[in-house]
Amino acid sequence: MRFGSCGATQRDGATIARMKMRQKSQLPVKTCAHCGLPFTWRKKWERDWEQVKYCSQRCRRSVAAAAAA
Numbered sequence: 001m002r003f004g005s006c007g008a009t010q011r012d013g014a015t016i017a018r019m020k021m022r023q024k025s026q027l028p029v030k031t032c033a034h035c036g037l038p039f040t041w042r043k044k045w046e047r048d049w050e051q052v053k054y055c056s057q058r059c060r061r062s063v064a065a066a067a068a069a
C-alpha cells in the first residue's frame with residue numbers, strides 16, 4: 001500500500017487554488033420563478049441579488065400582471 005501523503009497534500013492545494021479561480025469567474029446563477037430558465041448574476045442586481053426572482057423585466061411584469069388580474 002502506497003499512499004503518498006506528501007503528493008496528496010500538494011494536489012489538494014492546487015485543487016483549492018483552481019476552484020477559487022473558477023469561482024471568481026463563475027457568477028451565481030438563479031432560476032427564473034416565471035419561465036424557469038436559469039439566469040446569471042448581473043451588475044445591475046449587485047445590491048438586490050437576493051431579491052431577484054425573475055430573469056427579466058418581462059417575466060417580473062407578467063407575474064405582477066397575473067397577480068393583479
Ligand SMILES: [Zn+2]
Nearest residue numbers: 032035055059
Ligand atoms: Zn424568466
